[in-house]
Amino acid sequence: MTAFGTRAYRGRALAEQRSSSDYQFQPHERAMMPGSPANPDHPTPRRIGYFAIGLLLSMTGGFLNGLLTANLPQIQGALGLTNVEGGWLTAAYSMTNVCMSLLLIKFRQQFGIQRFTRYILAGFLILNLSQLFVHSYGIELIVRAGSGIVASGLSTLSLFYFMQSMPPAARLAGMIIGVGMGQVALPLARVISPGLLIHGDVQNLFLFEFGLTLLCLACVSMLRLPPSERFGAFEPLDFLTFSLFAPGLALLSAVLVQGRIQWWSTPWLGYALAGAMLLIGLALIVEHNRANPLLNTRWIGSAAIIRFAIVAASMRVLLGEQNFGAAGLLTVLGMGQDQLVGFYAIVTVASAAGLAASVATFNPLDLIKPVILSCALIAVAAFLDADASNLTRPAQLYWTQAMISFAAVYFLGPTVMNGILRALVKGPSHLVSFSAIFGISQQLGGLAGAALLGSFQIMRERFHSEMLTQAILPTDPQVATRLAQLGASYARTLGDPLLRQAEGAVLEGQIVTREANILAFNDVFLLVGVLATVAFVYLLWRWSYYRRKGINPLATELAALAAMRNRTA
Secondary structure (H helix, E strand, O other): OOOEEOOOOOOHHHHOOOOOOEEOOOHHHOOOOOOOEOOOOOOHHHHHHHHHHHHHHHHHHHHHHHHHHHHHHHHHHHHOOOHHHHHHHHHHHHHHHHHOHHHHHHHHHHHOHHHHHHHHHHHHHHHHHHHHHOOOHHHHHHHHHHHHHHHHHHHHHHHHHHHHOOOHHHHHHHHHHHHHHHHHHHHHHHHHHHHHOOOOOOHHHHHHHHHHHHHHHHHHHHOOOOOEOOOOOOOHHHHHHHHHHHHHHHHHHHHHHHHHHHOOOOHHHHHHHHHHHHHHHHHHHHHHOOOOOOOOHHHHOOHHHHHHHHHHHHHHHHOHHHHHHHHHHHHHOOOOHHHHHHHHHHHHHHHHHHHHHHHHOOOOOOOOHHHHHHHHHHHHHHHHHOOOOOOOOHHHHHHHHHHHHHHHHHOHHHHHHHHHHHHHOOOHHHHHHHHHHHHHHHHHHHHHHHHHHHHHHHHHHHHHHHHHHHHOOOOOHHHHHHHHHHHHOOOOOOOOHHHHHHHHHHHHHHHHHHHHHHHHHHHHHHHHHHHHHHHHHHHHHHHHHHHHHOOOOOHHHHHHHHHHHHHHO
């Protein structure tokens, strides 16, 4: 076990070993897995410090994605970017975030938690500093790619800090808080964004990100995590797998992001998708034939893990009702960021309530019920949102979006614990496989949700636009009167009646486009409601089956975990 300095941790056991320069961990204080910090007994002030730093790290990790999503139009405007170039900023974040979990776990296992912390934050601090002085598309792409790596690392670090802040009996709750708090940061980023851009200068946004990174680096240097066990985790074939798997996931992310922007018929998207399937397939073939694989394909291919991945990814698709649907509808209705601060404040509070409820009701013997309730809330909210009109305002969406925000965080903790419990009992190597599956399901599930719902909305908008346009006949007296009224708004600037009539037709076309978009978003809400209902019925059937048969799907894992605890006690 790695030695731990006496200055960092002075407990009762150390009082009896004053002549020793090293603190020897008791069996119950040792880390359960290599790469994770030890779990010594901490005094209350130190636990508070760990909790505060965990909160900072998790919020920072969430802000890295949330601030980009909330302020992408402003960043595009400041740098003079097209929608396609703006999409590549989102893709750059997703490309690195989705695949770095493969290496970060083994990096911790081989080099220790402290190097992992310092390298991740120090490297990103340099990128943030360069972003302050060089405003270019290339630098922004590099920074957003670095953000994906850092966000992946910060989510793990925050989880460790939260667990250190908890007594042994509550460490699972600390894990749930660490996973869920980053989701609370996403709507909070939209609350603070108007204040950061109050003068219309994105430099304030870059300064804020730089300050957060600097603060995180200072805090983790002041109060470090306990050391972890280390061993030679990397093998040469790991890098071959990563060199195949990471580009494959990157290509898949690019296809999902750019598909609805450039449209799916663009030729290079097909080549990229074929390349992604080829690279990912080759990586899985390499792993399937290894004695000590980076990705345990046999475990990943088991029925339980496939169901876990499908449920986790499906929930991300359903949550597109808020991330794409509600946000897009309010944008079509002319709502700007300043007008949505109260709306997203309510969404943030609901997300925090979902996290609190997830911690309070966590039951490892019944991890399906929270997911069932989340699906029910999403279905009800989506159906209620499906009657939007041009008179809809944020106040009409408060309750439904609060329900979805609650569900978005409430399901997350039990879902993660389902996978972690299955991985823990299999050994350290399976944690890499779980991390990869969970990261891919969440990141690609979110991208797939936006791609699916966005493409569906575009197709439905074209359909409704065509239907509305066919119903507008210039020979209809009501239509002619409407065009004349719209054209009259230009009476003071245009003296030619034919030009006024033409401008009236342009305004009428804009109104038709707006109404078609509103109807299309209603169709999106209906689609999400139907999908959520299907998921609800399926999960309810499985839960009822387990209850009726008296089956606990995690009985074997819970028994093995209890045995592991007894051996270290």
